[in-house]
Every structure is written in structure tokens, then in C-alpha cells.
Amino acid sequence: MNNEIKKLPRLKDVIDIDVLKSLQDNFAKAMGLSFITVDYRGEPFTEPSNFKPFCLRGREHPDFFKLCAQCGAHGGLHASMTAAPYIYLCHAGLGDSSVPLHAGGSHMGAVLGGPIKQKGGASNKPNTVIPARVGWPTEPDRR
Numbered sequence: 664m665n666n667e668i669k670k671l672p673r674l675k676d677v678i679d680i681d682v683l684k685s686l687q688d689n690f691a692k693a694m695g696l697s698f699i700t701v702d703y704r705g706e707p708f709t710e711p712s713n714f715k716p717f718c719l720r721g722r723e724h725p726d727f728f729k730l731c732a733q734c735g736a737h738g739g740l741h742a743s744m745t746a747a748p749y750i751y752l753c754h755a756g757l758g759d760s761s762v763p764l765h766a767g768g769s770h771m772g773a774v775l776g777g778p779i780k781q782k783g784g785a786s787n788k789p790n791t792v793i794p795a796r797v798g799w800p801t802e803p804d805r806r
Contacts, residue, residue, distance in 0.1 A: 674764070678708075680709060687699075688712045690712075691712035697711060697714045697718065699714070699775050701736070702772040703736065703770055704732065704736050705734065705736030705739065708772060718731075730755075734753040737751075738759060738761035740770065746763070748760055749761045750779065757778040759778065759779065760775065760776045761776075
């Protein structure tokens, strides 16, 4: 038996961050959505693109940011397991989407996009990846 531990690649080893950030910025502008790329733990790999003020301010608070990272990690993992984009509600009740990033057969992270509105009413409501936290300030521009 080989006792060597396989070293998993890291995002920075397989993706040019400047090229990714440029693509992410252009896509965010074209789609009118917010995007960020995260590693498998939900930690940001890129700076946010076109983030709304609600999310930017919320991420300044450590407890809010931890919940954002958990949502990104769960959403990314679900997308990875199903090998398809995944739509979910984040802890603040906003619709997000996740597209998995794989390299060498390993789940590396995800590109997260939102906030999105899903058509179809309550019968087509996305799943919540972690329990929603109440009490976050609501603002008209959070969507």
C-alpha cells in the first residue's frame, strides 16, 4: 500500500485569478447579478463582482460573513454532488445560485451568483441550505 497522501490541487494552482476575475466582472455586468468565486469551504477566492450594498455591508460583520461562507460551501457542495447548478436561499433569505468548480476529479469550490428571483411561487421555492437567521436589517435595495 502506498503511504503517500495525495496532495489535492488548490484553486490558485489551477485557475488564473486575474482572468477569472475579469470574466466574473464582465458576466456580472452583462447579467446584472452579483458573483463571487469561493473555495470548497465557502471562503472567497475572488473579490465580489457587482455585489449589492446589503451583502457588502453584511459581510463586514464576522457573524454574517461566517453564515455567507457556510451558504457558499453548502451550495457549492450540492452543485458538485449533482454535477449541475444549484439554486438555494441563503441565510438572509436571498436566492443564490452555485456552479461547481472541479479540477482533477476534486471539488475545488464554486462560482456563486445572485440574488435571483425564481418564478413559480411558493411551490417552486428554492431550498434553504442553512437555517435562515432573522433580524438582519431589511432594505429596499437588498435584491
